[in-house]
Amino acid sequence: MKLDSDNCIGCELCPPYCPVNAIHMKNDVAVIDDDECVECGVCFRSRVCPVDVFEEVVAPWPRAVRQVMSNPLIENPDTRIPGRGTEEVKTNEVTGRIKPGFVGMGLEMGRPGTGTRFTDVQKMTQGLAEVGVNFEPQNPVTLWMTDKKTGKIRDDILNEKSLSAIVEVSFPIDRLKAVLKKIDEVAQQIDTVFSITTCVKVLPDGSLPTDKIFQELGITPYPGSKNNIGIGRPRFNFEEGT
Amino acid sequence: MTHSLHRLGTRENLSHDYPLICMAAHGINEEGAAAKMGRFLEICQRHGPVNLGDMKQGNIFVHDAEDIIRNITNTTLVQVVFDDLAKVEAVLRDLVAENFDLSVVVSGLTDATRECCQKVGLEVHTVSQSLGIRGNISRLPSREVLEITTMCGHGMTASGLVEQMIDDIKKGRATPEKAAETLAKPCECGIFNTTRAATLLAAAAAQ
Numbered sequence: 001m002k003l004d005s006d007n008c009i010g011c012e013l014c015p016p017y018c019p020v021n022a023i024h025m026k027n028d029v030a031v032i033d034d035d036e037c038v039e040c041g042v043c044f045r046s047r048v049c050p051v052d053v054f055e056e057v058v059a060p061w062p063r064a065v066r067q068v069m070s071n072p073l074i075e076n077p078d079t080r081i082p083g084r085g086t087e088e089v090k091t092n093e094v095t096g097r098i099k100p101g102f103v104g105m106g107l108e109m110g111r112p113g114t115g116t117r118f119t120d121v122q123k124m125t126q127g128l129a130e131v132g133v134n135f136e137p138q139n140p141v142t143l144w145m146t147d148k149k150t151g152k153i154r155d156d157i158l159n160e161k162s163l164s165a166i167v168e169v170s171f172p173i174d175r176l177k178a179v180l181k182k183i184d185e186v187a188q189q190i191d192t193v194f195s196i197t198t199c200v201k202v203l204p205d206g207s208l209p210t211d212k213i214f215q216e217l218g219i220t221p222y223p224g225s226k227n228n229i230g231i232g233r234p235r236f237n238f239e240e241g242t
Numbered sequence: 243m244t245h246s247l248h249r250l251g252t253r254e255n256l257s258h259d260y261p262l263i264c265m266a267a268h269g270i271n272e273e274g275a276a277a278k279m280g281r282f283l284e285i286c287q288r289h290g291p292v293n294l295g296d297m298k299q300g301n302i303f304v305h306d307a308e309d310i311i312r313n314i315t316n317t318t319l320v321q322v323v324f325d326d327l328a329k330v331e332a333v334l335r336d337l338v339a340e341n342f343d344l345s346v347v348v349s350g351l352t353d354a355t356r357e358c359c360q361k362v363g364l365e366v367h368t369v370s371q372s373l374g375i376r377g378n379i380s381r382l383p384s385r386e387v388l389e390i391t392t393m394c395g396h397g398m399t400a401s402g403l404v405e406q407m408i409d410d411i412k413k414g415r416a417t418p419e420k421a422a423e424t425l426a427k428p429c430e431c432g433i434f435n436t437t438r439a440a441t442l443l444a445a446a447a448a449q
Binding site: 016042073075082085087088092106110163198199201210219221222224226229234 | 244245246247248249250251253256259263265266267268270271297298299300317318319334337338342343344345346347348349350351352355356359364365366367368369370371372373374375376377378379381382383388391392395396397398399400401402403405406427428430431
């Protein structure tokens with residue numbers, strides 16, 4: 001994002017709009033801290049500036065990572081989904097992405113509202129690789145790994161910052177306790193926050209295969225959940241794997 | 243993962259907050275999905291959503307709903323949010339009646355959402371749950387601010403703007419409803435619940 005400080009009138013309207021506090025006033029005009037800016041475009045799209053000092057520019061690589069991960073209106077060329085998200089549970093009755101006996105998990109680094117460097121993302125991917133998870137192939141973070149066995153992410157993007165980045169993995173349910181233990185370890189080593197999602201296919205009796213494990217661990221999920229209601233067609237055949 | 247999950251709140255205030263998402267499975271049923279997502283939004287619109295939007299275009303606080311529906315593409319996601327579970331039930335009933343066949347997810351209080359699906363003959367297929375926030379939580383804003391900002395799962399609604407809106411309400415410069423609309427605009431996809439936000443903003447300003 002470019003901000004033409006020479007034409008800024010110093011109205012101070014724009015700084016609150018920045019999700020990562022990268023806009024501040026200096027010598028009575030607004031300036032952007034380029035290192036903190038995640039290229040989400042909120043300041044530009046808000047049209048809050050009365051004299052239009054913001055200009056959204058196409059960022060070159062590796063800064064482009066910020067734009068594609070932080071601006072949800074941009075379609076990721078690899079996943080063909082707008083923004084950093086993936087299909088995950090949303091289409092599972094059609095894709096069969098999350099299978100019975102497995103847990104899908106998303107560690108959304110930098111959420112809520114803090115942002116993340118890819119150095120912190122890599123700490124999580126490398127930690128998870130140690131406990132034997134499968135990284136979701138159709139996920140931007142996985143696509144930027146140079147080694148999926150170790151969770152290594154390409155060096156040229158490690159200092160880039162995005163509003164968030166989702167580490168998406170799956171593993172057999174009996175690995176859940178070990179994975180959560182590792183996540184707690186990594187949580188102590190990073191500078192940002194992250195939100196944890198678990199995804200499971202509902203059992204025939206309506207319960208979730210993770211219910212008992214969470215109970216044993218003293219974990220109480222949020223009262224709200226996200227529910228795929230199973231109406232998409234063609235329906236994935238989980239018995240035949242097709 | 244998943245922009246309609248991780249909404250922080252109490253059972254009471256979350257009982258007025260039900261986002262719905264519709265999308266195609268890419269490479270499987272995306273052909274013709276744009277028209278189906280448009281139909282999904284038309285059905286939702288009939289039952290009075292609080293907000294509605296398309297991930298690639300924006301929401302009804304920025305664009306006209308008819309324009310949004312007309313310009314949907316196969317690979318996008320469309321979203322709505324309701325403040326009343328009875329309206330969600332009515333939408334689901336219509337979708338079932340039409341044999342609607344794109345994937346739909348309903349977020350909200352787990353027990354209430356499940357019951358709502360069962361009433362119209364649907365069984366929840368796959369569930370995402372939030373285990374909360376970890377890491378350096380000293381960097382987070384206050385809980386009252388987070389209950390509002392987490393309604394934008396893409397993080398577009400800044401905590402600084404929420405704080406400013408609370409201050410504006412306190413000083414009589416904005417009503418909670420107008421402040422909620424201001425906060426909804428940056429949340430492009432359309433799942434920011436302005437009804438719930440207005441209630442939370444009013445409560446925060448009254449403190």
